[in-house]
Amino acid sequence: MNAVDSVPELCQRLISSAFQRCRVSEELCRLSVVLNGSRFCSPAVTRISSSCDEDISNHNLNLKQGNSVNWMKKLPSIPKNGLRFSGTEVCLNVLEKTEFLRDKICSFIQKMLILNIPNVGFELLVHHEDTTGLRLENVFRPNECSPSSFPTSSLEHLESGFVDYVLRHRHNVTRDSGSHTSTMEHLKTGIGIENSRSSGLVMEAVITFSDFLDHVNPCMMECGPRTEVLYFRDFSPSKISKSSLHGLMSIDWKSYGLKLGKIVGQEDCLWLEWEKLPSSACIDLVFHCYEKRPMRQKSYSIRTILKKAAKLALDDLKEKHTGFLLSDRTVKIRSYAPDLAKTLAGLILSSNDMEFQEECLSLLGLRSQEVGDGKVEECIKDKIISVIELNDRKPQGCKDAAPFLFKYGDSLELDLEEDHDEVEGTFDSFRLQAPSRVRAQCE
Amino acid sequence: MEDLCRSSLAFFSDQQLYYADVLCPSEVRARMEVAVLNFLRILNSPEPAISLLPLIDRRSSNTRVSSGLLTGVPWIFLSHSFCTRSLMKANAAKAFVRVWKVMELCFQILVEGKQVTQRELFYKLLCTSPDYFSSQLQVNKTIQDVVALLQCSRYSLGIIASSRGLEPGKEEIDCSTSSSGYAISGDLSLLDNLVMRTNARYIIVVEKHAIFQRLVEDRVFNQIPSIIITARGYPDIATRFLLHRMSRNFPELPILALVDWNPAGLAILCTFKFGSIGMGLEAYRYACNVKWLGLRGDDLALIPQESLTQLKPKDLQIAKSLMSSEILQENYREELQVMTQSGRRAEIEALYFNGYDYLGKYIAKKIVQADYI
Numbered sequence: 001m002n003a004v005d006s007v008p009e010l011c012q013r014l015i016s017s018a019f020q021r022c023r024v025s026e027e028l029c030r031l032s033v034v035l036n037g038s039r040f041c042s043p044a045v046t047r048i049s050s051s052c053d054e055d056i057s058n059h060n061l062n063l064k065q066g067n068s069v070n071w072m073k074k075l076p077s078i079p080k081n082g083l084r085f086s087g088t089e090v091c092l093n094v095l096e097k098t099e100f101l102r103d104k105i106c107s108f109i110q111k112m113l114i115l116n117i118p119n120v121g122f123e124l125l126v127h128h129e130d131t132t133g134l135r136l137e138n139v140f141r142p143n144e145c146s147p148s149s150f151p152t153s154s155l156e157h158l159e160s161g162f163v164d165y166v167l168r169h170r171h172n173v174t175r176d177s178g179s180h181t182s183t184m185e186h187l188k189t190g191i192g193i194e195n196s197r198s199s200g201l202v203m204e205a206v207i208t209f210s211d212f213l214d215h216v217n218p219c220m221m222e223c224g225p226r227t228e229v230l231y232f233r234d235f236s237p238s239k240i241s242k243s244s245l246h247g248l249m250s251i252d253w254k255s256y257g258l259k260l261g262k263i264v265g266q267e268d269c270l271w272l273e274w275e276k277l278p279s280s281a282c283i284d285l286v287f288h289c290y291e292k293r294p295m296r297q298k299s300y301s302i303r304t305i306l307k308k309a310a311k312l313a314l315d316d317l318k319e320k321h322t323g324f325l326l327s328d329r330t331v332k333i334r335s336y337a338p339d340l341a342k343t344l345a346g347l348i349l350s351s352n353d354m355e356f357q358e359e360c361l362s363l364l365g366l367r368s369q370e371v372g373d374g375k376v377e378e379c380i381k382d383k384i385i386s387v388i389e390l391n392d393r394k395p396q397g398c399k400d401a402a403p404f405l406f407k408y409g410d411s412l413e414l415d416l417e418e419d420h421d422e423v424e425g426t427f428d429s430f431r432l433q434a435p436s437r438v439r440a441q442c443e
Numbered sequence: 444m445e446d447l448c449r450s451s452l453a454f455f456s457d458q459q460l461y462y463a464d465v466l467c468p469s470e471v472r473a474r475m476e477v478a479v480l481n482f483l484r485i486l487n488s489p490e491p492a493i494s495l496l497p498l499i500d501r502r503s504s505n506t507r508v509s510s511g512l513l514t515g516v517p518w519i520f521l522s523h524s525f526c527t528r529s530l531m532k533a534n535a536a537k538a539f540v541r542v543w544k545v546m547e548l549c550f551q552i553l554v555e556g557k558q559v560t561q562r563e564l565f566y567k568l569l570c571t572s573p574d575y576f577s578s579q580l581q582v583n584k585t586i587q588d589v590v591a592l593l594q595c596s597r598y599s600l601g602i603i604a605s606s607r608g609l610e611p612g613k614e615e616i617d618c619s620t621s622s623s624g625y626a627i628s629g630d631l632s633l634l635d636n637l638v639m640r641t642n643a644r645y646i647i648v649v650e651k652h653a654i655f656q657r658l659v660e661d662r663v664f665n666q667i668p669s670i671i672i673t674a675r676g677y678p679d680i681a682t683r684f685l686l687h688r689m690s691r692n693f694p695e696l697p698i699l700a701l702v703d704w705n706p707a708g709l710a711i712l713c714t715f716k717f718g719s720i721g722m723g724l725e726a727y728r729y730a731c732n733v734k735w736l737g738l739r740g741d742d743l744a745l746i747p748q749e750s751l752t753q754l755k756p757k758d759l760q761i762a763k764s765l766m767s768s769e770i771l772q773e774n775y776r777e778e779l780q781v782m783t784q785s786g787r788r789a790e791i792e793a794l795y796f797n798g799y800d801y802l803g804k805y806i807a808k809k810i811v812q813a814d815y816i
Contacts, residue, residue: 329533336536339572340543347479347547350554356476363483380486384530387491391531402492402529405481405592 007094008104014090015105016236019112021088022120023235029087029119033105035126037098046092047075055079102126106139110169111237114230114286116161118152154288155193155204162206162230162286163189170210170282186210188321192312194305200293203302205309207317209324211281225261225279227272232288240270244287247306248272256314256325258283285310315393322389330392334385341381348376463596468553471600474593475550493530496542498591500524528588541575541585542592544568549589552601560603560629561586597680603629627672629681637685639692645669645810646689648733650676650702650711654791654802663803667810670696678714683729686715690731698731699815701806704738705754705788706761709775717770734815736806738791740781741814745805750793754786774816 004010015033022029046061055077063071094101105124113122124139152160166187167173173183192205229248231240240248245263253260259275277283287306318325326334348360349371361368364379466474485494499505505524530539548567552559559567561583568576576582590597627634647669649655655673658664664671670689674682690698700715702708716733743751754762762783765771771779782788794801809815 332533333530333536336530336540339575340530340540343540343543343547344479344482347475347543347550350547350551351472351476352554353472353476356480359480360483363480363487380483383486383491384493387486387493388531390491402495402531403485404497404527405478405485405494406497 007096008101011101011105012108015108015112018088019117019120020235023117027119030121033124035098035102037127037129046090049089051080051086098126098128102139108237110165111230114158114161114165115232115235115288116157117235118157155191158204158286158288159189159191159206163187163208166208166284170284188317188324190313190315190317190320192309192316194309194312195292196305200291201302201305202290202292203305203309204288205313206286207313208284209281209317211278225274225277227274227283227285229270229272230286234290239268241302243302244306247303250303250307251310255327256318257327257331318393326389326392330388334388337381337384337388341377341384344380345377463590463594464599466595466599468556468601471593471595472550472553474595475546478546478593496528496539496592497525498528498588499594500526501587501591537575542588544572544575545585545589549600549602558601558603564602598631603631627681627685631681631684634681634685634688639689641670641693643668643670643696646696646698647671647806648686648698648700648715649673650708651791654701657802661800661803663806666803667807678711683715686731687729698733699736699810700733701736701791702738703788703790704782706758706765706779706782709779710761710765713765713771735775736809736815738789740778743789745797746789746793747796750796751787751789754782754788758788759783
């Protein structure tokens with residue numbers, strides 16, 4: 001664990017540790033952070049209290065007290081008198097402005113809440129002392145992070161927490177606001193998890209995609225071609241490592257119809273900038289890497305498991321929501337669907353063979369009365385597009401497998417090489433390269 | 444004639460040969476309807492898919508050469524390899540749609556009982572689907588795709604060759620009375636129904652229209668009893684059809700070709716002689732035993748050196764392609780070698796150096812001496 005070099009970082013470390021303790025205990029926990037703005041304090045002394053079986057033990061920590069032996073001073077214990085509770089309390093005095101600390105802690109907590117660690121209620125209380133007197137601000141309330149009643153995996157907690165985060169920060173929508181439901185309809189999510197047996201590490205990934213193209217979202221704060229990548233390590237917000245960065249860059253974004261422009265790093269934030277993403281579309285990403293088992297090998301590469309987890313999340317989103325994150329190739333093919341449908345419909349409707357027409361309509365699930373108003377064309381188009389989009393999700397090898405329009409005998413050789421569009425000159429068509437002589441004989 | 448072709452095919456009985464059926468409109472429409480129904484069935488199946496179009500491969504790798512035992516004239520045909528058109532290949536998806544578009548148009552033509560030329564089809568498609576069709580060549584290629592898919596002749600699709608406007612309904616032509624020749628109809632059924640009589644002794648196939656005109660004006664056919672025919676450049680199916688019919692009707696008449704001394708001229712001769720892959724499934728039909736009258740290497744002595752021009756890269760390409768084909772006979776090969784080694788070419792018009800009426804004398808002399816290969 002790296003040393004901290006600022007008060008906000010110290011607070012974040014303590015809060016994070018408290019979260020871990022709550023998480024590991026698997027019991028209902030309340031985590032309270034109280035900021036008291038006071039002019040009188042002794043910054044050197046930190047008081048630590050922890051609850052044992054019968055008593056609450058107290059210690060003072062003073063790093064300026066001579067040598068290290070004297071740093072920790074035990075104070076008298078306080079009996080619990082039969083009450084059953086456990087916990088730890090740390091009181092430290094710091095020379096920082098209350099508002100500054102509050103903002104830093106808030107920002108940290110908002111990220112911590114993404115992990116949506118179950119059974120933890122968090123509150124942040126700030127006591128302001130100003131000209132009007134003492135004022136108490138309740139920044140976070142425990143019921144804002146309502147624990148999940150059903151046991152779910154860490155990944156599902158992450159998904160739920162991240163969706164709340166995205167709604168709040170991107171779309172200014174909370175769970176109890178009126179536009180929550182309609183916004184949720186436009187928000188697509190995909191999740192992925194990858195285990196590394198060799199290193200004992202787990203990588204979880206959640207991707208959200210929202211596109212308000214056909215829906216006016218007045219609450220939208222900011223969309224556009226930038227994606228903030230959030231990263232967590234062992235249940236705490238963390239800076240993204242170089243290895244993870246390489247993992248991000250090596251993802252085949254093209255097969256999801258995305259083109260990565262550049263990656264911009266600012267302080268603790270990492271942004272992906274996209275080329276040609278519509279301004280109405282938003283993509284958000286979060287990764288969480290943690291040790292499931294003690295790590296077996298010292299050196300490991302996060303790049304691979306991050307890349308795999310991201311791919312699983314992207315594939316999951318595509319699987320759940322047809323028509324999203326289509327590769328450029330598929331989008332191009334799909335653009336021909338209307339013309340093809342129109343041609344087929346034209347062929348069907350210009351026939352004077354009623355039996356043929358009826359059979360076609362029956363295959364399309366239409367009745368003969370429904371022939372007008374472009375219904376035939378529309379129906380064929382929808383079916384073709386559905387097949388094209390389904391094909392986009394197939395692995396590369398299966399993409400091209402399809403039945404032939406006509407069946408022939410076994411004697412034919414199927415050369416599945418595409419006959420590419422060449423402009424043949426009139427003389428080129430004469431080419432007779434290496435023909436084989438056929439003697440007059442029967443097969 | 445078709446029966447004759449069929450029976451000669453049956454004799455050679457090669458199951459590897461794929462040919463285009465000549466069908467009546469209702470049969471072609473039926474095949475197109477089956478195509479649509481199959482497409483919809485596959486689209487609607489439990490594992491829905493967009494079917495692949497299997498087209499008989501028109502590349503040289505799928506061509507075969509057959510030597511007829513009776514006729515002695517080799518001809519080319521397409522064998523059993525298929526290639527496919529798929530919507531699921533982004534760069535070839537347009538070609539896939541083009542096949543259906545041409546099929547739709549041909550279907551409508553057949554329903555209305557009409558016939559159109561390839562040119563008319565091109566303009567129609569240019570108007571209705573400009574994003575898909577931008578050149579005549581593209582249209583022609585797509586038509587061949589439909590032929591290869593449905594395995595029926597182009598003519599069965601309601602497409603006639605570019606019409607040069609023969610008077611409709613005329614079943615008899617008396618060429619001896621004409622002073623400027625008769626245009627060849629693109630309507631193959633009309634050509635098929637022509638009643639032919641002749642007192643000619645030779646058939647002369649001429650590469651260029653200008654030479655044809657010269658010969659007609661000079662009434663060369665009075666000096667040498669002959670039928671003169673031209674396709675005005677690359678042989679179209681109507682001319683080949685007519686030549687083939689004539690060769691069947693008058694089997695004793697030698698067919699002699701007068702082409703420029705360059706690889707392209709030889710290629711034209713070979714197309715009349717062996718057929719062409721570009722004709723796809725109809726390649727084999729119209730091969731005739733054509734002999735090379737001129738211009739040949741020996742005739743270069745008759746023309747001034749200045750009239751020899753440089754071979755172009757395209758000429759060399761054609762030469763290379765001709766050289767590599769087994770079907771080319773040895774003496775043609777030698778002529779080609781002289782062309783490529785000297786790097787020179789010459790046009791028939793070079794003979795005019797000796798006088799405008801020299802051409803007739805040249806042909807006459809060569810025929811009398813049986814100087815053709």
